Amino acid sequence: MDTSSSPYIVLFDHRCLSKMTLTGLAVAFVFLGSAFASDPECTGSVAPNGQHGHCATVSSCPYSYYVSGLCPSYGFDIKCCYNCHLGGCQTDSNIGTGTGTGTDTGTGTDTGTGTATQTGTSPYAAVRATWLSRYDHATSQAETAATFATLQAKGINRVYLNVWASGQIYFNSPTFESLGIRGFVRDVLGWAVEEGLKRGIEIWAWFEYGLIATWGSSPTLSVFSNTVYQRGWVKGEAKGYWWMDADNTEVLDFVAGMMQDAFDNYPGLGGVQLDEHFGQPYQLGTDLVATMNDAASHILEKVSGKVSLAPVSPPQASLLNYNMDWARWATEDIGFHEYVPKIYRDLASTFDYDLIQIIGQVGKDKLIPGIRCIGSGANTPYDVLSDMMSRCEAEGLGHSVWYSKCFTLLYPDHVHGGAQ
Structure with missing residues (x-):
């Protein structure tokens, strides 16, 4: 059906909302129904949960249980989802179902009845996240299940799980294996994804070492670092680490390949x-x-799924210390799905000041502030931590706390939210 000349249909783009606010425009429209669809490569596949696949958008696939590359008829942004039996799957995230009128009132929600409004609340306002360090990895699936049960009880709904550090991987990666060396430790990512799906906790694979080959006095200390050093991938030493060259396409393809392996295999x-x-x-x-x-x-072009960035803050510190101009990346929207700046401060007042400055620079749309609980020096008192979390929530933002032991050991009687 050609909708270009229909007087009853408007294809609604969320990016137009702010302009509608300025003009006070009210639009009457009819939402088109959009059920999930399928390619045989997808429908013929079966996931471990026993469900056949259906082609759908990432945002509409329940619990993001999907695989890339099995829906060629629909383009790169459509994935093969294995949870469509739970409802919600569709092939066009900008088209919903129902009939009604859309009025731009500046409150920021897009409802199923056809009322579209906009506010200053982030799309990720409900995120309650934490990082899980490799030093706290479980050694069995049973341990993983116990850890995730505790995190769920504390209100955690997302975990950034370390899968790449010190030349070692904690997931299956053909890209790493192509180096011809051993670096696989155990499949912690597989355990985490399985347990996360059971408990409604979203798992993101955190590639902590990024472009770091190794730490220490020599670039050949580990098997991995020696291998990449011999390939000419190492640029030099800084901050106690040996860094691979960001200007080397082979290096970038290696990192992007590992990241894509995570999407393809999990x-x-x-x-x-x-x-x-x-x-x-x-x-x-x-x-x-x-x-x-x-x-x-380069990385964003190579990796098909959502890519998060957790830079140091404020943005100027990132630019001066790491040559990473993430404020510009955010304002120009180069492709990162979200930004989780590490606003690691000892005082709630300092955190509040820096948070407001960052919001002023990059806005809220893709912002999930990172908060320090445990780190070098004294732990953050819970009342201070709670104030920081509450401040994020007052701004309509989610938050991520460094790191999981804050809730499993340090403050086991509190949940991951505002003041208790």
Whole structure:
């Protein structure tokens, strides 16, 4: 059906909402029904949950339980979802069902009855996340289940799980194996995704080491670092680590390949995450901003799923210390799904000041502030931590706390929310 001349149908784009607010425009429209659809490559496949696949958007696939590349008729953004039996799947995330009128009142929601409005609330306002360090990895699925049961009880609905560090991987990666060396430790990501799906906790694979080959006095200390050093991938030493070259396409393809392996091999994975270790420290050169701009674009072009970035803050510190101009990346929307800046502060007042400055620079749409609970120095008192979380929530933002032991050991009697 050609909708271009129909007087009853408007294809609604959320990006137009702010303009509608300025003009006070009210639009009457009819939403088109959009059921999920299928390609045989997808419908002929069966996931471990026993369900056949259906082609659907990432955002409409329940619990993000999908695989890439099985819906060629629909383009790269449509995935093969294995949870469509739970409802919600569709092939066009901008078209819903129902009939009604759309009035732009500046409150920010898009309802199924056809009322579309906009507010200053982030799309990720409900995120209650934490990082899970490799030093706290479980050694069995039973341990993983126990950890996730505790996190669920504390209100956690997302975990950034470390899967890449010190030349070792905690998931299955053909890209890494192509180096011809051993780096696989155990499949912690597989356990986490399975347990997360059971408990409504979204798992994101955190590639902590990014472009770091190894730590220490020599670039050949580990099997991995020696291998990539011999290939000419290592740029130099900074901050106690040896860094791979962000201007080397082979390096970027290697990192992107591992990230894509995570999506391809783990249906249900929510996304992948990089942090400041994807950067190039100033000790390697203060003129590498353009190199990092190109490196970020290269990764985003190669990886099909959601990519998160957890940079240092404020943005100027990231730019000066790691040549990462993430404020520009955010304002120009180069493709990162979200930004989780590490606003690691000891005082709630300092956190509040920096949060407001960051909101002023990059807005709220893709912002999930990172909060310090445990780190070098004294732990953050719970009343201070609670104030920081409450401040995020007052701004309509979700938050992520460093790190999981904050809730499993340090403050086991509190949940991941505002003041208790």
